[in-house]
Amino acid sequence: MSGHSKWHNIQARKGKQDAKRGKLFSMYSKKITIAAKSGSDMTTNFSLRMLVEKAREVAMPKDNIDRAIKRGSGQDPDAAVIEEVTYEAYGPGGIAVMIKTLSDNRNRTVSELKHILSDHNGSMGGSGSVAWMFDQCGLVDVLAEKFVVANMSREDLEMALIEVGAEDITEEDSVVSVKTKMENLQKVTAKLKELGVEPESSGLAWVSKEKVVVAEDVRTNLEKIFAELEENEDVDDYFTNAE
Numbered sequence: 745m746s747g748h749s750k751w752h753n754i755q756a757r758k759g760k761q762d763a764k765r766g767k768l769f770s771m772y773s774k775k776i777t778i779a780a781k782s783g784s785d786m787t788t789n790f791s792l793r794m795l796v797e798k799a800r801e802v803a804m805p806k807d808n809i810d811r812a813i814k815r816g817s818g819q820d821p822d823a824a825v826i827e828e829v830t831y832e833a834y835g836p837g838g839i840a841v842m843i844k845t846l847s848d849n850r851n852r853t854v855s856e857l858k859h860i861l862s863d864h865n866g867s868m869g870g871s872g873s874v875a876w877m878f879d880q881c882g883l884v885d886v887l888a889e890k891f892v893v894a895n896m897s898r899e900d901l902e903m904a905l906i907e908v909g910a911e912d913i914t915e916e917d918s919v920v921s922v923k924t925k926m927e928n929l930q931k932v933t934a935k936l937k938e939l940g941v942e943p944e945s946s947g948l949a950w951v952s953k954e955k956v957v958v959a960e961d962v963r964t965n966l967e968k969i970f971a972e973l974e975e976n977e978d979v980d981d982y983f984t985n986a987e
Contacts, residue, residue, distance in 0.1 A: 770977055772799040773812040774846035777826045780816025790930050824848040832874045835969055836865035837962035840874035840985045842950040847978040860972045864965040877985055882929025883949035884922040891920040893939050908935045952985035
């Protein structure tokens with residue numbers, strides 16, 4: 745039961761901390777656009793349906809949602825293309841960071857990431873430079889207070905998830921994280937919803953194989969990098985091996 749960093753940024757937490765509503769809508773718009781590339785029919789596109797539900801929960805206007813779906817599904821040929829790209833980087837002290845971005849301008853995104861990292865003793869890495877330190881998997885995050893099912897014990901709930909593909913269930917900072925193989929992510933997410941447990945986020949994640957204890961002289965700069973990544977509109981998520 746290891747590998748999930750407390751620095752992992754779930755979108756619900758990011759949303760609650762971000763008072764700028766327009767930024768939250770922008771983030772959901774990009775994610776919906778990417779999901780809609782697999783089809784605009786929400787009865788068959790599970791990821792799209794879940795994102796639209798989350799967008800509605802934060803009162804994102806229907807027109808914004810519809811435009812994002814049309815952009816992703818190709819119904820709006822004039823819309824800017826959104827790319828999903830993951831970058832590898834080093835934080836201070838050689839800490840490994842995987843940065844997942846959603847952007848319509850890759851040059852701008854790379855430039856901003858370089859600036860954030862270099863300002864705090866970090867740097868961009870080449871392809872494969874830190875990815876080997878992580879496993880890519882499916883990850884579902886649920887607020888601990890919502891990880892409850894009436895007439896079912898916590899142990900039985902976890903067993904029900906294991907039966908459909910959950911491999912690792914941990915709790916940290918009031919968030920329950922369910923790790924799966926990538927191919928089982930949808931089944932685990934669907935099982936939670938079937939049981940009445942609403943996930944805060946569900947997607948592919950980079951989980952560190954081994955955690956690294958962060959020295960005190962490194963922590964301040966590392967926290968500044970993470971804070972700026974959370975504020976950057978092109979950054980969807982980030983993962984690190986920092987303890």
